[in-house]
Amino acid sequence: MNAVTKLPRESEPPVRSSFGGLFAPSDDPLQRESFPARSSAGITSCTALYQIGEIPVLLRTELQDVLHDFDALYGYCGITHADGEKTVHMEVRAERLGLWRRKSYVISGDGAQLFRLYRRSELLPGLEWGINSRVIARFDDYLQLHAASVAYQGRGVILAGTSGVGKSTLTAGLLARGCKYFCDEITLIEPGTLLLRAFPKAINLKSGSFETVRELNLPLARECRHIKKHKGPVGFLSPRAIEPLCVADPCPVCYVIFPHYTESVKPCLRPVTRTQAAFRLTGCALNRAAFGVQAPAILTEIVRHAQCYSLETGDLQPSCELLESLLRT
Amino acid sequence: MMRIALNKPNEPSSAAPRLRWTDQLGEFAPPRRRDLIEHELDGEVMLCDPRNGYTYRMNATTLQVWRLCDGLSTTTQITARQAELYDVEFDTAQDHVEQLVVRFAESDILDAEPLP
Numbered sequence: 001m002n003a004v005t006k007l008p009r010e011s012e013p014p015v016r017s018s019f020g021g022l023f024a025p026s027d028d029p030l031q032r033e034s035f036p037a038r039s040s041a042g043i044t045s046c047t048a049l050y051q052i053g054e055i056p057v058l059l060r061t062e063l064q065d066v067l068h069d070f071d072a073l074y075g076y077c078g079i080t081h082a083d084g085e086k087t088v089h090m091e092v093r094a095e096r097l098g099l100w101r102r103k104s105y106v107i108s109g110d111g112a113q114l115f116r117l118y119r120r121s122e123l124l125p126g127l128e129w130g131i132n133s134r135v136i137a138r139f140d141d142y143l144q145l146h147a148a149s150v151a152y153q154g155r156g157v158i159l160a161g162t163s164g165v166g167k168s169t170l171t172a173g174l175l176a177r178g179c180k181y182f183c184d185e186i187t188l189i190e191p192g193t194l195l196l197r198a199f200p201k202a203i204n205l206k207s208g209s210f211e212t213v214r215e216l217n218l219p220l221a222r223e224c225r226h227i228k229k230h231k232g233p234v235g236f237l238s239p240r241a242i243e244p245l246c247v248a249d250p251c252p253v254c255y256v257i258f259p260h261y262t263e264s265v266k267p268c269l270r271p272v273t274r275t276q277a278a279f280r281l282t283g284c285a286l287n288r289a290a291f292g293v294q295a296p297a298i299l300t301e302i303v304r305h306a307q308c309y310s311l312e313t314g315d316l317q318p319s320c321e322l323l324e325s326l327l328r329t
Numbered sequence: 330m331m332r333i334a335l336n337k338p339n340e341p342s343s344a345a346p347r348l349r350w351t352d353q354l355g356e357f358a359p360p361r362r363r364d365l366i367e368h369e370l371d372g373e374v375m376l377c378d379p380r381n382g383y384t385y386r387m388n389a390t391t392l393q394v395w396r397l398c399d400g401l402s403t404t405t406q407i408t409a410r411q412a413e414l415y416d417v418e419f420d421t422a423q424d425h426v427e428q429l430v431v432r433f434a435e436s437d438i439l440d441a442e443p444l445p
Contacts, residue, residue, distance in 0.1 A: 273371055273373055274373075275370045275374065275375055275386055275388075276373075278375055282384050288382075289382075292379070293366055293379050293382070296366075296375055297366070297368065297377075304370060
């Protein structure tokens with residue numbers, strides 16, 4: 001299911017936040033209290049609901065800048081109703097434990113504390129990763145791979161590999177060339193049909209890719225403002241900023257690519273055997289424990305019908321041109 | 330032969346006892362476990378061990394040796410067949426086959442009895 005913006009019916013007056021999102025009325029069964037609610041500290045907390053592809057996310061926070069930043073990326077998929085059982089509940093709140101203690105920020109997912117952070121610049125990356133961790137923990141309806149995925153004319157492409165191989169940057173480049181988007185970090189595979197399903201998170205780019213993305217005239221949202229621990233400055237790119245109708249429909253996997261970035265090399269595609277590809281994808285499975293021996297079986301079937309390559313990438317443009325020439329054949 | 334672990338602790342194995350390697354390796358007839366799940370693709374195989382979730386990839390050469398681990402063919406016999414197939418010296422093939430059999434045993438994918 002693509003990300004959908006669902007407007008309230010005419011009889012239900014929407015409640016507008018200060019930044020323009022739409023919220024459900026106070027009698028919505030999904031919402032437990034009317035809002036904007038006031039905490040005992042007198043701070044207004046806000047709740048917003050989004051349908052990010054297959055995943056409904058409810059965000060609750062009193063921090064207006066966090067809400068604003070998140071809504072800047074996902075406001076287009078704000079909704080008023082969601083399946084309560086499936087919804088990922090995220091909360092971001094500020095804490096000061098005692099008069100002389102440093103102020104901190106707690107990110108919770110589905111009621112459990114996930115992170116305690118001390119810089120506001122870490123909040124959006126922390127929130128994004130918190131959502132990812134809850135999806136990995138809960139959504140065993142799908143086999144989840146640590147991989148990016150896009151679609152070209154109804155044919156799915158998986159870009160699989162560890163952090164730092166260039167998946168997100170390649171994804172941004174391919175979207176700029178007209179591919180449709182599933183996700184840049186967690187690829188969802190429906191086990192029964194083997195179709196790719198969308199989880200169109202904002203593309204998370206490290207600082208090394210900022211210049212490359214600028215050259216493509218792609219609008220990074222507040223680049224350099226966010227810090228992700230161990231990865232340094234990161235920027236977020238809303239896929240909808242590239243193309244309003246960019247979210248892909250479910251489709252089969254036709255290509256499995258293992259990128260590896262080396263600076264300034266000439267891009268090169270090398271075939272890998274299907275068994276190698278299935279084996280490497282099994283290593284990328286994030287919720288493999290939930291699937292047991294079914295995970296390799298699913299991935300074997302995926303690669304049986306796909307072309308599999310390793311891709312040595314250098315500069316983004318020639319790498320995307322090479323991939324595009326493969327996808328056109 | 331590569332291996333990936335499942336994301337959970339290994340259960341204690343109550344499977345076949347460990348091999349003790351002696352000079353009589355050549356007389357040993359390695360039996361492959363029949364409960365392993367095989368996924369064959371283009372002449373190679375991905376093996377899944379349901380006991381511990383480990384996955385193994387075997388290329389075509391390793392797969393040939395694996396298929397001959399039927400509990401009846403000794404390591405020496407397997408070596409002779411590989412040497413003939415690949416037209417190499419017996420000693421060269423022997424090193425390769427014995428290393429593979431040891432790897433199979435260390436990976437707990439053989440139904441192995443202790444050597445006397």
